[in-house]
Amino acid sequence: MRAVHNATRFAQRLAAAGGTGVIIPDLPVEEATDWLSAAHEHHLDAVFVVAPNATDQRLARVCAAASGMVYAPATAGVTGGQGPLHPGLRTFVGRLRTLTNLPVGVGIGVSTPEQAACVGSYADAVIVGSAFIRAIEATPGPAGAHQAAVLAQRLADGLRRAVPTAA
Known part of the structure; x- marks a missing residue:
């Protein structure tokens, strides 16, 4: 209770x-x-947040319970991790689209304009969090907020560029 x-x-x-x-x-x-x-x-x-190694049956249960969107992790590991995008990410997003009409957002590991451009070519939302925290922590005070704004602009520019073949 x-x-x-x-x-x-x-x-x-x-x-x-x-x-x-x-x-x-x-x-x-x-x-x-x-x-x-x-x-x-x-x-x-x-x-x-849905795991790419989940069965279609499990993903369908999660998607049926979700609202707003479904969140797909871009990299293996925990929030804040850095590294290459999961090689099966595009396929996983496509798999989710067969199981739900909700938008599919991708995050957890997206931190560069190139990654944002790649993910933005097939996901409904590109989610970035820890990269902003790192920018602020690297430059304390008002300059940190400026660095976060610069990063936001770089990510947005990445989304507007031609999509690279790999991130």
Whole structure:
């Protein structure tokens, strides 16, 4: 009962603050009933991060429970990781499209304009987070905010360029 209360209270507070949804990286869909109910009640999207090694049956369950979009990781590992995009990422996004009409966003590892351009050629959204944190941490103070803005411009320019064949 406590979990239901906490989920409801969190959803209520998030909605009151102007939030529109939550990215759910580590909550299995089978254990998300309380959160999904609270999110629905407060008109919040529940965005699940889906694993590329999941079966189509599991992906279908997750996609059916999700709202707003489905989040596909671009690289193996955890948020903040850097490295090449997963070689099967384009195929995975295509696989998700056969299982849901929701937009497919790709993040977790996207940090360069080249990666943004590549992902932007087949995903509905390119998600970047940790690269901004690294830019701010590398240059404390107002200059860090400027560095984050420069990165944002570089990523946006990457999305507007011709798409490279590999990232």
